[in-house]
Amino acid sequence: MISLFRSLWTSRNLMLNLVRRDLTVRYRATVLGFFWSFLKPLAYMGIYHIIFGEIINLQIRQEGIPYALHVLVALLPWTFFMSSSGEAMHSILGNANLIKKVKVPSAVFPIAAAISNAIHFALAMLVVVAAMIAWGLAPGPLFLLLPALFVVQFILVMSLSLVLSALNVFFRDVVSIWEVAGAAWFYATPIIYPAYIALDYLSEKGPAWAHWLYLANPMTPITLGYRRIMLYGSLGGDGGASGSLDLEIGDSDLIISIGLAAATSLCMLWIAYRIFLRLSRRFADEL
Numbered sequence: 001m002i003s004l005f006r007s008l009w010t011s012r013n014l015m016l017n018l019v020r021r022d023l024t025v026r027y028r029a030t031v032l033g034f035f036w037s038f039l040k041p042l043a044y045m046g047i048y049h050i051i052f053g054e055i056i057n058l059q060i061r062q063e064g065i066p067y068a069l070h071v072l073v074a075l076l077p078w079t080f081f082m083s084s085s086g087e088a089m090h091s092i093l094g095n096a097n098l099i100k101k102v103k104v105p106s107a108v109f110p111i112a113a114a115i116s117n118a119i120h121f122a123l124a125m126l127v128v129v130a131a132m133i134a135w136g137l138a139p140g141p142l143f144l145l146l147p148a149l150f151v152v153q154f155i156l157v158m159s160l161s162l163v164l165s166a167l168n169v170f171f172r173d174v175v176s177i178w179e180v181a182g183a184a185w186f187y188a189t190p191i192i193y194p195a196y197i198a199l200d201y202l203s204e205k206g207p208a209w210a211h212w213l214y215l216a217n218p219m220t221p222i223t224l225g226y227r228r229i230m231l232y233g234s235l236g237g238d239g240g241a242s243g244s245l246d247l248e249i250g251d252s253d254l255i256i257s258i259g260l261a262a263a264t265s266l267c268m269l270w271i272a273y274r275i276f277l278r279l280s281r282r283f284a285d286e287l
């Protein structure tokens with residue numbers, strides 16, 4: 001895995017140019033350009049507020065947190081996760097001419113797609129912070145943990161980007177399979193519903209280990225981590241460690257599950273890079 005980061009560092013200028021190209025092409029023919037990075041989350045927040053907060057009137061346990069923010073803080077990391085893996089999936093095929101003509105580490109192409117989406121994710125998160133302040137939720141001390149949580153998610157994104165981009169060169173069915181798998185993964189992650197709904201159901205209907213099986217999905221603790229850091233930490237200051245907040249999941253369970261997500265993501269990255277290296281030897285023949 002060290003060789004992956006070494007090759008990325010060696011090809012950093014190419015990767016930065018690819019990121020710059022992706023950012024330019026994405027909004028080249030649009031009127032508002034990069035402002036869409038801010039307008040999209042605002043539009044999503046308005047839609048969720050009207051449909052779920054007003055019409056359906058869904059409620060969460062913690063008072064003072066608007067349902068629209070509750071969903072948006074989880075939806076943006078998910079959007080980053082899916083858009084990165086989706087674009088990375090086509091990165092090798094989309095740069096076939098360059099790969100066949102120039103000897104460069106092929107890994108830079110899916111990683112560059114992930115980085116460009118990470119930039120859009122960061123811009124969108126600024127909208128969330130502005131909305132929080134507008135609702136009277138000032139960022140708390142837990143915000144200092146946000147970069148660490150992002151690193152865990154980015155490692156997960158890198159692993160999927162590498163393996164999907166390599167597999168898509170040889171098996172074009174990967175795109176359709178990933179669309180179905182992504183939809184199932186979305187509903188297995190507490191994005192549009194609070195996690196306690198699934199956890200309470202599993203504790204009543206499922207076996208004893210079902211609780212941890214649900215948390216073994218790495219996007220579940222990552223999603224809950226963003227909510228705890230950005231929303232609940234803003235109310236409780238200490239993220240609810242005192243037990244004064246009625247949270248989706250206890251602090252100890254959240255810390256353990258985030259640690260497991262980090263370990264899982266690192267293992268996935270190692271496996272994904274080994275698969276990518278093995279398949280990349282045949283890229284030139286398939287492209």
